[in-house]
Amino acid sequence: MSANDEHLVIVGNGMAGHRLLERVLAHPHRPRHITILGDEPETAYNRILLSPWLAGEMDRSALTLRERDWYTAQGVTLIAGERVTAIDRQARTLTTDQQRRLGYDQLVLATGSQAARPGVPxxxxxxxxxxxxxxxxxRLARLADTGGRAVVLGGGLxxxxxxxGLRKRGMTVSVVHRGPHLMNRQLDATAAGMLADELRARGLDVITGARLAHYGAGDDGRHVANVALEDGTTLATDGVVEAIGIVPHIDLAKTLDLATGRGIQVDAYLSTHDPRISALGECCEFEGTTYGLIxxxxxxxxxxxxxxxxxxxxxxxxxxxxxxxxxxGISLYAFGPITPAPxxxxxxxxDPQQGDYRRLLLRDGRLEGAVLYGDTAAGPWYFQCALAGQxxxxxxxxxxxxxxxxxxxxDTPDTLSEEAA
Ligand SMILES: Cc1cc2nc3c(=O)[nH]c(=O)nc-3n(C[C@H](O)[C@H](O)[C@H](O)COP(=O)(O)OP(=O)(O)OC[C@H]3O[C@@H](n4cnc5c(N)ncnc54)[C@H](O)[C@@H]3O)c2cc1C
Known part of the structure; x- marks a missing residue:
């Protein structure tokens, strides 16, 4: 195996940073020196599985992607629990919140994003x-352990x-969604209505078309006790979960004068305009698009x-x-535009009895969008047809x-034309 002598430093040991590490390590010309650095204290874990873990459907250990000794065996330096606070592009060094200084030849920013806040009183x-x-x-699991009520802001994924997850752990939960129907970026009104019916039947309180006005404190003046909506509704609660969107982490890039929009702007090779600095994942922006799915x-x-x-x-x-x-117990699959064009x-x-719904959008015979609820078995096939432009x-x-x-x-037209030939 030959290796290049560059020092590759990956900032962010989340889903993108870790996957990049795995792919680089599998390459015969991997950089000899690799450091991965993340501010979370543990080794890389599967963030996507936080949802089934919260719902009590899997053990915490199933989330871990790699144990510490794996990094050592791969010759990778893992720095966990330290936040990169400064980068010097001229000197090609970075500094962490624990005053560690590190040089790099190639630097990858894989810093992900943070939850958007509603900014209300x-x-x-x-x-x-x-x-x-x-x-x-x-924290959410501890909240659920107390039983009681929770309000979740945001009826997206x-x-x-x-x-x-909170309901399955025993809480009484209201979902407050600003859009006209649940998952309005992915589902049409019919599929979203079926989803809302199913969730209500399970005991969730689903409120759509609702705007948050402010939070109210309990008697101690410190802990949230109610959520007030703009229409005057007040929901008593023991805790709130805000899930209204994400904001890419771009603060570091901004201090470096790298081009930023909503995310760190990269070209089609994931490079910023500094050829020694790349960015990928939820912190990056490519041709105006930022990311929220894997x-x-x-x-x-x-x-x-x-x-x-x-x-x-x-x-x-x-x-x-x-x-x-x-x-x-809920199966849905969707891609492409939600609102049909003329x-x-x-x-x-x-089929309301069976709880099945499918809607396909075709343009000139080619599939552009699909919404499936209930029986979603055909979803991946539709998706492949759309990607292939068939x-x-x-x-x-x-x-x-x-x-x-x-x-x-x-298959028929091809068969006929072959027979004709
Ligand atoms: C609960 C949950 C469920 C999800 N389910 C799905 C799903 O079903 N399907 C799907 O496609 N997507 C899902 N996602 C989204 C998916 O997890 C993200 O798109 C993905 O994690 C993005 O990867 P990333 O590496 O860009 O960001 P992250 O995974 O967030 O990793 C970024 C890492 O960088 C660290 N970091 C940030 N700044 C610094 C710094 N200055 N110094 C050091 N470290 C830093 C962060 O702490 C974090 O560990 C889900 C997300 C969540 C939260």
Whole structure:
């Protein structure tokens, strides 16, 4: 195995940073010296699994991606529990909050994002939580141990997973969502209505089209005791979870005069305008897009790992991304636009008895968007058809029933033309 002599430093030992490390280590021309540095005290863990862990569906140990001795065995220096506070681009050094100084040849910023805050009166009260990391998860689990009531702000993926987790741990939970219906970035009104019905049947209180006005304190003046909405509704509560969006960590990049928008701006090879500094994951921005799901981040990792090891990879490009909800017993799958354009051919199947709903948006015979609720088995096939830009016109009449029914129709024209030839 040959290695290059550069010192690669990855800042952020989260999902993107860790995956990058794994991919670089698997490369025959990996940098000889690698340091990964994160402000969370533990080794890398699977953030996505925080939701099923909160819901009591898995052990804490299942979240760990690698133990400490793995880093040693790979010749990687792990610095856990230290925050990078300054970077000197000229000297090519960084400094941590524990005054450690480190040189680099290549630096990767994989600092992720933080929970967005609503910025309303009372948001500094105790008992207001976010759901971003293990410590948040542990705080929420302790809150749930007390029983009582919780209000979750945000009826998107994260908010609903947090709400279900708290409910399953015994709390009475209200979800307050600003949009007209739950998951309005991923679902149409019909699928969202089915989702809301299912969650209500489980005991969640779902309030949509509602705006937060302020938080109110209890008798001690310190702990949140109620959530006031703009329409005058007041919800009594023992704790709040804010899940209203994310804000990329760009503070470090700003101090370096790197180009930033919502995220740290990178090119299609994940490089900032300083060729020694790259960024990826939720902290980066590519062609105006920032990220909140893992699938595009995995594709960024492949590009950056190859480049850091001396290859010339194909550039990163934006592709549609599919959404799933990790709430057991609820199956939904969606990608593409939510609102049909006038030129879309809209195919719909709805069986309220079975709890099945499918809506496909086609443009010129090509699938651009799908919303599936209930039986979502065909979701990945639809997604592949959309990515491939496949003309599905010949299978249109059977498309709603999935690959098994549609594929014979799609195969027919080719078979006929082969026979004719
Ligand atoms: C509860 C939950 C469930 C999710 N479920 C899904 C899902 O089902 N599907 C999906 O696609 N996505 C899901 N996501 C989103 C997914 O986890 C993120 O997109 C992904 O973690 C982003 O990876 P990242 O490395 O960019 O950021 P992160 O994973 O947040 O990692 C960034 C790391 O950098 C550290 N850091 C920040 N600043 C510094 C600094 N200055 N110095 C040192 N370290 C620093 C942070 O503490 C953190 O450890 C979920 C997220 C959460 C919170």
């Amino acid at each position: 009372g948001d500094d009260l105790d008992g207001i939580h976010t759901f971003r990391d293990l410590r948040d998860g542990e 994260l908010g609903l997973e947090a709400a279900e 699938e595009p981040i995995w594709r960024q990792v492949e590009v950056l790992a190859a480049r850091l090891c001396g290859d010339t990879p194909a550039p990163y490009r934006e592709l549609p991304c599919a959404t799933k909800l990790k709430v057991s 030129e879309h051919d809209v195919l719909t199947y709805h 003309d599905l016109s010949a299978g249109r009449q059977a498309l709603l029933f999935g690959e098994h029914d549609a594929q014979p129709l799609l």
